[in-house]
Amino acid sequence: SQELEQSPQSLIVQEGKNLTINCTSSKTLYGLYWYKQKYGEGLIFLMMLQKGGEEKSHEKITAKLDEKKQQSSLHITASQPSHAGIYLCGADITGTASKLTFGTGTRLQVTL
């Protein structure tokens, strides 16, 4: 079974709409990273969360880590075509602050 579950697997939203992507683990998330990837390209770092209850925002993207540090959400407000891509959550579930375990990704399409 996947150690890190991401949902939904794919998402199509109309431009201007809000959306949320979730990342859930059965293990404690010592560090949770959100990345964006365009198909066939590298990962773009979005945000890193470490503390339970932590919330960070950048432009129209907000990421949260729950108090139990087992679930994170990525929320995009007023989506734009530039938000389209694959969103991946990566987690440090070993506490080594090094290698990450990745979720399966969420493919986001934004329609006009």
Add this chain to the structure above:
Amino acid sequence: GAVVSQHPSRVICKSGTSVKIECRSLDFQATTMFWYRQFPKQSLMLMATSNEGSKATYEQGVEKDKFLINHASLTLSTLTVTSAHPEDSSFYICSARRFGLAGDTNTGELFFGEGSRLTVL
């Protein structure tokens, strides 16, 4: 701008040949770098941890003789796919952690390279 750079971004080779992929940290030193592999429409899977000045640590199921890793300097790690076969065709991505000024191992951001797409004919 990019803080971790990979080269080449795309490579096509014949079956049986070897291919080297470079991963460089551009404005920081990285004693540890990580190599991931991504199959089409799938997530990233960690292959190995590259340690500067010592042997790499490979994940279970990854052939160390097949995927040679060298981390000769604090800013460069290389992955060589030896005797490549079509099933080795994949997207390979490296990452490195840039620590904060305090050197706290838990605050460094983990940056990824642009990836290298390998196609073995």
